[in-house]
Amino acid sequence: MRYLRPLPHPAADGPRLAGGWLRFDRVAVHERGHPVRIRPVTEIAEADLEPFLTPRAPIAGIDFDRPSIMGILNVTPDSFSDGGRFDDTAAAVAQAEAMQAADILDIGGESTRPGAAGVEAETEIARILPVIMALAGRRLSVDTRKASVARAAMDAGAVLVNDVSAMTFDGDMAATVAAADAPICLMHAQGSPETMQADPRYDDVLLDVYDALVARIAAAEAAGVRRNRILIDPGIGFGKTMEHNLTLLRGIGLFHGLGVPILLGASRKGFIGTLGDAPRAADRMGGTLAITLAAVAQGIQMHRVHDVAQVAQGLALWRVTGGYDGALWN
Template sequence: MRYLRPLPHLHATGPRLAGGWMRFDAVEVLERDRAPLVVPVADIPPDDLARLITPRSPVAGIAMDRPSIMGILNVTPDSFSDGGRFLLPDAATEHAAAMARADIVDVGGESTRPGALEVETAEEIARILPVIDVLRGRPLSIDTRKAAVAKAALDAGASLVNDVSAMTFDPAMAATVAQAQVPVCLMHTQGAPETMQNDPRYADVALDVYDALAARIAAAEAAGIPRSRIMVDPGIGFGKTMAHNLDLLRRIGLFHGLGLPILLGASRKKFIGTLGGAPKAADRMPGTLAVTLAAVAQGVQMHRVHDADQIAQGLALWCETGGSDGPVWN
């Protein structure tokens, strides 16, 4: 199988990547057990090129022709970065107000950090519903692996399901999403949170994750979820070593070949602290911004971050100072 990774850059004169803000005039062709080959866009078969250049459908009403921000709102006592800080509705509301520039706020009631234990469905629902209720009127997504939690959140006003298991944890999730006719983000993970960091291995992490996501997209379509309501996330830090994370980030443009919007969730992750000299998760905003801008330069559409307004400021400056050839982000 051939995999195509577009190579966008500021001075490219070729087509727009995914109908967005970056252009590319060359593609890296990847095959397992063969050296990569860089070829001009003109040499790419039309059907393959179409997957790379077709504009992506909006997700939960958010346009995918510019970078967008998903603000993280953890209503949990044990999330790796801010566990316990926003568990109460008043604190959650105040934090959401501080993410005024987020396009959508992602509410989660179960930590999926490495080593985290599963939360009972009733407890997860009890955590998220009061917060969703007070945030009604803002675009909201629900970060959950459980169909019952997703349904409760959607009934309360959420408009996107963000499932870190790509709908493999709960067999009822696919039918729930299909029936609700809402978009879903399918994230790759290797193993469950309890054990996912116990020696994860891949033959080629980028290609293996690509294949796994392609299989989950096919399963979603078979369940009645159209491609226009699917986005993908390579799952940084979920069953990956630091080397795996860095490889995925360097080659994240590969996932445009799936023909769907890409979400990146790298905010405050451990590898940022290790490389950036920031042991405390709360001190990793500058590193998160650097990773975000590198991904934006590869055409990644949505960015799930803790420091939403600070990242928005960085994105605005990046665009205004010549970072993109396309719609200005604001």
């Protein structure tokens, strides 16, 4: 099988990538067991280029012709970066106010950090519902693996489901999302949070994750979820070593071939601390911004971050200093 990865270039006069802010004039051709080859788009069949040429439809009212920000709001006692800081409704609302620059806020009531134990759906619902109701009027996502939690959150006003298990944890999730005609983000993970960092292995992490997401998109569509309601996330840090994470980030443009918007969740993660000499998660904003800008330069549409104001400022400065074809980003 052949996999194509678009290669944006500041001086390119080729087609727009996914209707976004970049143009590309070459593609990297990946095949298992073969070196990567670079080819001009003029040598690629139009049918093979279609996923890269088709603009992404808005999801939950968010347009993908510019980078967007998903703000992380964990109302848990044990999340890896901010556990216990916002598990009180008043503290969560205050944090939401500090993240006004976010296009959407992702509310989570269960930690999925490496080694985290699961919680009962009732506990998760009790944590998130007061916050969702207090934030009526804001665009909200629910970060959950459980169908009953997703249903309760959507009933309370959430407009997107962010499932780190890509609907493999709860067999009712697909039907729940399809019945609500709700958008869903399908994330790749190898194993469960309790075990996912215990010696994760891949034949080729970039292509293996791509194939796994192809299968999860197909499963969602088979259950009645419309393709224009789907985002994907390659799952940085979820069953991946540091080298796996870096390989995915360097080649993340490959996932445009899935024909759906891409969400990146690398904020404050451990590999940033290792490479950036920042043992404390709260000190990893600089590394998070660097990863975000590198991904924006590959056309990645949505960025799930803790430090919303700082990332929004970085994107604004990158925009006006010519980090992309500014004429395409209105």
